[in-house]
Amino acid sequence: MNCKELNKAREYEIISEERIPNEERAYFHLTPRTGWMNDPNGFSYYGGKYHLFYQYYPYDTSWGPMHWGHACTEDFIKWEHLPAALAPDQDYDANGCWSGSGISLKDGRHALIYTGMLENKQTGEVKQTQCLAIGDGIDYTKFDNNPVIDETMLPKGASKEDFRDPKVWYDEEEQQYYLVVGNRTEDGSGAVLLFQSEDMKNWKYTTTLDRSNNEYGKMWECPDFFSLGDTHVLLVSPQEMRAKGREFHNGNNSMCILGNYDNSTHKFIRKSIQSVDQGLDFYAPQTLEATDGRRIMIGWMQSWESCRNQPHGNHFFGTMSVPRELSIENGKILQWPVRELENYRANHVNYNDVIFKDEMQLYGIKGRVLDMVIDLDMPLATAEDVVSIKLARDEENETLIQYNPQSGLLRFDRSNCGFNCDIVNVREVDTTPHNLKLRILLDRYSVEIFVNQGERVLTSTFYTPDLATEIAFAATSETRMTIDKWDIVGC
Numbered sequence: 001m002n003c004k005e006l007n008k009a010r011e012y013e014i015i016s017e018e019r020i021p022n023e024e025r026a027y028f029h030l031t032p033r034t035g036w037m038n039d040p041n042g043f044s045y046y047g048g049k050y051h052l053f054y055q056y057y058p059y060d061t062s063w064g065p066m067h068w069g070h071a072c073t074e075d076f077i078k079w080e081h082l083p084a085a086l087a088p089d090q091d092y093d094a095n096g097c098w099s100g101s102g103i104s105l106k107d108g109r110h111a112l113i114y115t116g117m118l119e120n121k122q123t124g125e126v127k128q129t130q131c132l133a134i135g136d137g138i139d140y141t142k143f144d145n146n147p148v149i150d151e152t153m154l155p156k157g158a159s160k161e162d163f164r165d166p167k168v169w170y171d172e173e174e175q176q177y178y179l180v181v182g183n184r185t186e187d188g189s190g191a192v193l194l195f196q197s198e199d200m201k202n203w204k205y206t207t208t209l210d211r212s213n214n215e216y217g218k219m220w221e222c223p224d225f226f227s228l229g230d231t232h233v234l235l236v237s238p239q240e241m242r243a244k245g246r247e248f249h250n251g252n253n254s255m256c257i258l259g260n261y262d263n264s265t266h267k268f269i270r271k272s273i274q275s276v277d278q279g280l281d282f283y284a285p286q287t288l289e290a291t292d293g294r295r296i297m298i299g300w301m302q303s304w305e306s307c308r309n310q311p312h313g314n315h316f317f318g319t320m321s322v323p324r325e326l327s328i329e330n331g332k333i334l335q336w337p338v339r340e341l342e343n344y345r346a347n348h349v350n351y352n353d354v355i356f357k358d359e360m361q362l363y364g365i366k367g368r369v370l371d372m373v374i375d376l377d378m379p380l381a382t383a384e385d386v387v388s389i390k391l392a393r394d395e396e397n398e399t400l401i402q403y404n405p406q407s408g409l410l411r412f413d414r415s416n417c418g419f420n421c422d423i424v425n426v427r428e429v430d431t432t433p434h435n436l437k438l439r440i441l442l443d444r445y446s447v448e449i450f451v452n453q454g455e456r457v458l459t460s461t462f463y464t465p466d467l468a469t470e471i472a473f474a475a476t477s478e479t480r481m482t483i484d485k486w487d488i489v490g491c
């Protein structure tokens, strides 16, 4: 095994990590050790810890030949960086070790399954295959007989160019490994293929679980498939999607398909579709089942569209979302920050039933690293009335949340948050009229807004200087608000 590329990356990341000032990093969200980060990979429990790998290019703050960065945690909040786990150093992954997943094996070892990316620069021919690496939580060795799944195992009409991002699990009852992988069918649009294996090494195609039929975007990237209560959830991240009302926007989305799955026939029947996150920066989520049974999801807190416009002079790029607990209620998927975050809450400030109109600030309600719960009531609101929450504010900047209580429309606007380029800054979502509960997580350069019980989430980054710590409230008609705010400390 040629470890030259990996050793080079490992040496480089130690030297470069030290050059990144702490204030540039998110405080309680995972950022890469150095360089560039995209998708979460290999999110799995192994050796008493939760491991998270990620798409990683250590040598620059832009995307390049993909490595796998590596971190671990015991509580999803406090992360420990580990040395890079994979580098593109074989003939089948020479252009990158692309996204994939991880699983603990019965024999005590940790397996990673990822996409080997190979591109013939002369002919432009692309081949994506699925490859295996086995390790001990620090060092991973690529399997001698890689790739373990290649184009010869694909069903008729499936693409060998767009064939990536395997997510693996083990079915105890059947004593079988299964994986879902993204693909494109003959109509050029996305599909999720199911494969099975007894030993992680020999795989066979089982079925196609679902497909876009050109209705929900083109390539379906980064699939995940799991049960939640008595429903089955298929997550995909479609590319080149056309907007659908306020549920999906143009371009890359993350999508959740709820349905029924029959283990014996491997048929998945789609019941409903919803957006996973309706903010500006969330993509390629991956989940694991925690040791206590919770289904936890984490996503890349960025978007492919806006990541080309990074702030100047930054030393790294990319952040993960807060890990989120998933549940299902009334046929909808709900997301909530992992409960462990509450262990890091300090300096509680509370105001009950504050009545306000026009603009105001509240003593103690400010900051850029915080967790805040807000309950808003506008009993007398008319169609034109709006209540605004202004975050990360100073004389020049603000990041806006606006709510229209009559229609229930919630608007997020980062137009004045420090960007100097022409990117999308506004998203609107439909929520409940009259009363709104928000949980807002701010972490220096990002905001995650959980609406009501987590039935909608809006995640976005912004680049406002971190001295802009004011939070203000404004309303056009009398509004009642209860607010609880904590700083997040001790990470």
Ligand code: FRU
Pocket: 038, 039, 055, 066, 098, 099, 115, 164, 165, 221, 222, 283, 284
């Ligand atoms: C999703 C994605 C994956 C691919 C990886 C490459 O963001 O395009 O489909 O494996 O990123 O970095």
